[in-house]
Amino acid sequence: MKQEEQFTALYKQYAPGIRKLCLGYTGDAMLAEDLLQESFVKVWKNMDKFRGDAAWSTWIYRIAANTCLTHLRKKNEQFVDADEERLAMIPDDERNKEQEVQLLYKCISKLAETDRLIITLVLEDKSYEEIADITGITENNLRVKIHRIKKQLSEIYSSYERL
Amino acid sequence: MKDFDALKDLWQQSKPAEQKSVDLQAITRQSKDTKAKLMRPLLIGSITLFLTPFFVIWVVYFSKVQLNWISTHISVAIIALVVWLQSILTFFTWNKLRLIDDTAAPAQHLQQWETYYAFRKKQIQWNKPLYFLFLNLGMGLYFLEVVNGRPIGYVLTLVAFYAGWMLYAYFILGKRILEKEEKRLKGIMDELKGIEEQLKQE
Numbered sequence: 350m351k352q353e354e355q356f357t358a359l360y361k362q363y364a365p366g367i368r369k370l371c372l373g374y375t376g377d378a379m380l381a382e383d384l385l386q387e388s389f390v391k392v393w394k395n396m397d398k399f400r401g402d403a404a405w406s407t408w409i410y411r412i413a414a415n416t417c418l419t420h421l422r423k424k425n426e427q428f429v430d431a432d433e434e435r436l437a438m439i440p441d442d443e444r445n446k447e448q449e450v451q452l453l454y455k456c457i458s459k460l461a462e463t464d465r466l467i468i469t470l471v472l473e474d475k476s477y478e479e480i481a482d483i484t485g486i487t488e489n490n491l492r493v494k495i496h497r498i499k500k501q502l503s504e505i506y507s508s509y510e511r512l
Numbered sequence: 513m514k515d516f517d518a519l520k521d522l523w524q525q526s527k528p529a530e531q532k533s534v535d536l537q538a539i540t541r542q543s544k545d546t547k548a549k550l551m552r553p554l555l556i557g558s559i560t561l562f563l564t565p566f567f568v569i570w571v572v573y574f575s576k577v578q579l580n581w582i583s584t585h586i587s588v589a590i591i592a593l594v595v596w597l598q599s600i601l602t603f604f605t606w607n608k609l610r611l612i613d614d615t616a617a618p619a620q621h622l623q624q625w626e627t628y629y630a631f632r633k634k635q636i637q638w639n640k641p642l643y644f645l646f647l648n649l650g651m652g653l654y655f656l657e658v659v660n661g662r663p664i665g666y667v668l669t670l671v672a673f674y675a676g677w678m679l680y681a682y683f684i685l686g687k688r689i690l691e692k693e694e695k696r697l698k699g700i701m702d703e704l705k706g707i708e709e710q711l712k713q714e
Contacts, residue, residue, distance in 0.1 A: 391614040463618070485617030487713075
């Protein structure tokens with residue numbers, strides 16, 4: 350398969366998941382789109398380095414995780430604040446499923462940077478082994494972290510729901 | 513408190529955002545790549561600096577300008593050497609950025625960026641003052657022959673204008689830019705360290 354065809358196939362398969370990862374990380378659709386694109390530019394540039402030691406999925410998610418983590422925080426803080434204001438203006442009864450999802454994205458973006466990535470991968474139903482491979486965190490440490498993040502996210506979500 | 517499984521259901525029920533058609537050209541050509549954005553000016557700068565001494569040499573030795581003093585030859589040598597060294601250093605910095613591995617594990621990747629920014633922070637502290645000093649030494653020697661035989665008023669005006677601008681550029685403008693840049697790099701490094709800490713054992 351030509352590199353271009355392979356890239357297209359990878360993009361089709363993994364872009365939706367990476368977009369959600371970026372959305373969970375930033376809490377902003379436009380910024381997430383930028384990070385998605387930046388991630389896939391890196392995938393394209395590094396495809397020749399892929400040796401098959403890990404699955405394509407792990408490799409691509411790792412690139413996306415690195416892209417998110419090295420993205421400067423200042424920018425997304427501005428967007429998050431603006432979106433929070435918009436969300437706060439929506440009355441409770443108008444909050445449909447999609448808005449609940451949006452609220453979930455906002456809540457995730459309230460977590461610490463690495464926690465956002467870890468919990469998004471958990472929500473995507475990735476195995477602990479794969480999350481450990483993507484993040485480079487040992488499985489034992491990961492279990493402790495995930496337990497804490499789950500609790501933290503549930504609390505944040507509930508506190509927003511009460512508003 | 514909302515159960516985490518309920519949140520997971522909510523997440524998985526969410527429709528993935530609309531998938532645009534895959535346009536490889538658009539994806540790879542739009543400059544969303546932060547690293548590429550940092551690398552581009554370094555490469556252009558390095559090439560421009562590399563070519564500049566050729567222009568200086570042409571002006572002094574091959575154009576209609578006739579300059580023969582030994583001080584002028586020394587000045588051309590100093591300027592060419594300083595600018596070529598700066599070109600090499602800029603290229604080295606570009607290469608350092610190029611070598612950052614986007615596919616490494618996050619802790620390793622963050623460490624590579626941190627090392628790069630620490631290098632940049634050190635570099636701007638010694639490189640800019642040295643470059644400025646030697647470049648102006650070269651320019652000073654070059655002016656010796658250029659102003660020779662000119663009216664004293666012209667010489668004084670030229671020296672005052674040149675020295676005034678350089679002193680302003682170094683002590684006021686340069687320091688301000690340096691402080692701003694140091695603050696920016698420190699901010700980035702602190703942020704990277706903070707994220708690195710998050711990856712450690714709990």
